[in-house]
Amino acid sequence: ETGVTQTPRHLVMGMTNKKSLKCEQHLGHNAMYWYKQSAKKPLELMFVYNFKEQTENNSVPSRFSPECPNSSHLFLHLHTLQPEDSALYLCASSQARDGQETQYFGPGTRLLVL
Amino acid sequence: GQNIDQPTEMTATEGAIVQINCTYQTSGFNGLFWYQQHAGEAPTFLSYNVLDGLEEKGRFSSFLSRSKGYSYLLLKELQMKDSASYLCAVRDSNYQLIWGAGTKLIIKP
Numbered sequence: 001e002t003g004v005t006q007t008p009r010h011l012v013m014g015m016t017n018k019k020s021l022k023c024e025q026h027l028g029h030n031a032m033y034w035y036k037q038s039a040k041k042p043l044e045l046m047f048v049y050n051f052k053e054q055t056e057n058n059s060v061p062s063r064f065s066p067e068c069p070n071s072s073h074l075f076l077h078l079h080t081l082q083p084e085d086s087a088l089y090l091c092a093s094s095q096a097r098d099g100q101e102t103q104y105f106g107p108g109t110r111l112l113v114l
Numbered sequence: 115g116q117n118i119d120q121p122t123e124m125t126a127t128e129g130a131i132v133q134i135n136c137t138y139q140t141s142g143f144n145g146l147f148w149y150q151q152h153a154g155e156a157p158t159f160l161s162y163n164v165l166d167g168l169e170e171k172g173r174f175s176s177f178l179s180r181s182k183g184y185s186y187l188l189l190k191e192l193q194m195k196d197s198a199s200y201l202c203a204v205r206d207s208n209y210q211l212i213w214g215a216g217t218k219l220i221i222k223p
Contacts, residue, residue: 004156042118042213043201090156102147103211105156 003027004106006091012112013081021076021109023091030096032074033103034066037088049074050096081113116140118214120202125220126192134187134200134217142207148176148187149201151216157201160187189219197221 004025013019025032034046048056049068063085065077074091088108094101119137126132138146145164149157163169163178163185175188189196199216206212 040122040215042215043203045211102159102162104159105149107154107156110154 004091004093004104006089006106006109008109009107010110010112012114013078014114015081015083017081018077018079020078021089021091021111023074023076023106025072025074025091025093025104025106027093027104029093029104030071031094031101032068032071033092033094034074034076035090035092037090037108043090047076078111081111083113086111086113116206116212118202118204118212120200120214120217122215123218123220125222126189128192128194128221128223130192131188131190132192132219134189134202134219136185136187136202136214138183138185138202138204138212138214140183140204140206140212143180144205144207144209146176146178146185147201147203147205147211148185149203150198151201152198160200192221194221194223 007022031050033048036044036046045058046060047066052068063080067075088110090108091106092103094103117139147162148160150160151157161176163176166178166180168175168177173190178185199218201216202214203211
C-alpha cells in the first residue's frame with residue numbers, strides 16, 4: 001500500500017468516448033503528477049501540479065485534460081483518444097515539486113483505446 | 115539530449131547476486147533514484163543517491179559515480195519475488211526526473 005490510489009484500474013474505451021481517471025493521495029503531499037507508461041519505453045511525464053497549480057504540461061495533446069481540485073485529488077479527463085494512447089497511466093505524488101522529494105506512485109490505470 | 119541507458123532484460127538465479135547498471139547523460143545532476151516495479155503494480159521507491167559511493171539497504175545496494183555518469187543497483191541473495199522491472203531515474207538541473215526504460219529482471223530457480 002503506497003498511499004496513492006487510482007481508479008479505475010482497467011479501462012476500455014472507444015475513440016468517441018469521454019472518460020475520466022481519478023487519483024487520490026493520502027500522504028499529505030503538495031505535488032501530484034500524471035505519467036504515461038508504454039511497453040519498453042521510459043516513463044513520460046504529462047502534467048505536474050504543485051499546490052494545486054499546474055506547473056508543467058509536456059506538450060500533451062489537448063484530448064488529455066487534467067484537473068486538480070485540491071492537493072489530494074487529481075483527475076485526467078479523456079476524450080476522442082487514439083489507439084496509440086493505449087498505455088498504463090500512472091499518478092504520483094511528492095512532498096513538493098522542487099527539492100529532494102521522492103515520488104510515490106499509484107498502481108495505474110491500464111487504458112485500451114479501440 | 116538527455117538520456118538514461120540500462121539493459122532491457124537480465125536473468126539471474128535464485129540465491130545469487132545481480133548488478134543492474136545505469137548510465138546517464140543529463141543537463142545537470144540533482145540525484146539518482148532506483149524504483150522497483152512488479153508487473154501490473156506501482157513503481158516503488160528503492161534508493162536515492164546524490165553523493166558518490168555505495169548506499170546499502172538490506173539485500174539491496176546502490177552505487178553512484180557522478181564523474182562517470184554511472185550507477186548500479188546490486189541485489190544479493192536473490193529471491194523469486196525480486197523478479198520485476200527496475201527503473202533508474204535522474205533528476206536534472208531543473209529538478210525534472212529523466213527516466214530509463216527499465217530493466218526486466220527474471221529470477222530462475
